[in-house]
Amino acid sequence: MFAQAVTNAALKIDPARLAVTRGLERQASGHLMAITSLQKKNAGETLFAEGDDADSVYEIVQGMVRLYKLMPDGRRLITGFLSAGNLLNLGSDRICIYTAEAITAVTLCRYKRSAFERLIDEVPGLARRLLVMTSHELRAAQDRMLLLGRKSATEKVASFLLLMADRQDSDGDAIEVPMTRSDIADYLGLTIETVSRTLTKLKQDDLIAIPTVTRIEILDRDRLEDLAGGEGDAEI
Amino acid sequence: MFAQAVTNAALKIDPARLAVTRGLERQASGHLMAITSLQKKNAGETLFAEGDDADSVYEIVQGMVRLYKLMPDGRRLITGFLSAGNLLNLGSDRICIYTAEAITAVTLCRYKRSAFERLIDEVPGLARRLLVMTSHELRAAQDRMLLLGRKSATEKVASFLLLMADRQDSDGDAIEVPMTRSDIADYLGLTIETVSRTLTKLKQDDLIAIPTVTRIEILDRDRLEDLAGGEGDAEI
């Protein structure tokens, strides 16, 4: 249950495989790699909590992370499930605006914020690259708002399944669902029970199969897309 | 009912008053001003529609704009009410991802996208400036998700009132509400009737006063903040 932090050199991370450095000059990548340290977290561990000092920026290299916000009485909304290639904590200004927890075992690149921000000004193309990434997140956030504000329970669950399927560019429409039903509920603005009931109904209608709790197979994508309501969009 | 487009020189917009150029070198501002044209829209006019070619980026100079997404059956979600200092269409990649309509008469700076993107690479500090603006939007979007997914009708309306009050850095907690009840409903993920009923109840409880339909006064900010539930945040 202990997080490891080691120097990057020791682990030989390939800069070409990191999302932040993609498309940058070799020298620019080198600058980034110089300020990175690799870090691992076990499933269930907290990376940082809402309100913490936002002194680091992270990129997920492997695994899945949930981000969430809490209300004083404990109501939770998961703002995103992030996997490899996503940045964490970039938007936070001084303090973290959400909590990040590992859903699976996670490997991270950690950048000290001060060094990272200096690089943004010095490395040509980096700010532009980050701007593109953030714009994509914003686009996804707007789709989420439509889902949370205007979709029915069935539409929400169907949209969620399609989103997950598109993200795992998996051939055969089989989705790995490492998050709990509770996570899904808090991601969709529903209760656990409603998520469970809706999945059962989709199964009964032969739209999906649920061989194990953590695996869902899409049997009839067309009808699922109809149920999902709006745009068949995917992102983040 | 006709939008006007004139050269910028003719109207002598002060670059220091534009949000995009704030903090940039004088020369950089000059580059931006060179590709800008000023444009006006009357209340109710559409700036661009979801699905349109995203060939321009706009900054709002004056007035208020609503952004929304529609579902095929007509359900609408307003993703934001934008006023002076906000950028429009920056995140859109090739096509507009939302519709923008003028709520009041609006003055805009219009940048051709191709020229704007070229400047992002050429003008030092611009990408960084845009990154900060986009990050703020993302932060606001996450607060909205919590509101849409987890707050009750009363909490939503109370949050909305506080948000509007904070945005109009108005002294006396009197809010100008240029948008219709229908706009507010589609912003909060509610129906017109629920918004109206909730406002009436807040009025009966002496938390607010509604001298005219487009004006709401906050009488008891403390209790309203209690009702609003989570964080007393404001942004965008």
Place this chain on the structure above:
DNA sequence: CGCAAACTTGATGTTGCTCAAGCTAGGTGG
């Protein structure tokens, strides 16, 4: 094998939606 956490299923309750009717205010034309 046993235990706890996660999930499913059922019965009941409440919030906010739908449908329907009346009201208000601002703008237009006589």
Place this chain on the structure above:
DNA sequence: CCACCTAGCTTGAGCAACATCAAGTTTGCG
């Protein structure tokens, strides 16, 4: 200047979707 007209707002009654409360069931781990 006033009366009308319409778009927008308010209010009410009934209802549906989803939440809540409460058992059971499955799963995976020690």
